Amino acid sequence: MKRSNKPIFWSLFGGGGMLAALFGPILVFITGIAVPLGLGASKDAMSYQNVLALAQNGLGKIALFLVITLFLFHGCHRMYHFVHDFGVHVTPAMKAAFHGFAALGSLAALVLLIRVG
């Protein structure tokens, strides 16, 4: 019998879901509301120098990579099941497209994190 790839995608979905549940709200608040408005955080908190230092730090790279990739795999896996709720008949090709999109985004994150030095 062919091995199922379900555990892999379910683990990525679960890992992303857990990360989003624990840190998602505060991340969105900081990067999307607090810093842009200077409300509860300094507007300079996400200055070029600060974010560059984060992306050039080993632990910072891992954190950025995990957030981007796990959020992408979590979101795309769930959206793949979500479209079915709107009456769209899902096919293996669509599954490959949704997971492939997350994989491409992850690859882009990896390349960018290496290129940033």
Place this chain on the structure above:
Amino acid sequence: MPAIKTYKRPVDGWWRRNPFYTWYMVREGSSVFVTVYALILLTGLWRLTQGQEAFDAWRASLASPIALVFHVLALWMFIMHTLSWFKVMPKTMPFVRIGGKRVPDQTIINAGKIAAVVCTVLFYVVFLWVTP
């Protein structure tokens, strides 16, 4: 090949008929916001590699009204995600036994919510501590 099963039951608006289904759709719909948020961060990383000018343009775009509206909605959706994620946790994880007794569902749900609050506070404190 003869065409069989051509009838498709209409699915329009089925989630509006029952609040339980509406919340189900909110829960699943959070995935769209999680994905878009990841793409916003990925864009920021890409702009970062292009230099200060490009990165500052990305930061300025975050302060635009449409980005702010998106992030306020996303914050609400992420909070919904957190609540629903721990609500279903007793069903998605194996039974936990302490001293031969199964840990009650509500204890698992509460532990998850407390963990989320602790992570949120810790992250914010560390963020304020390391940034000017």
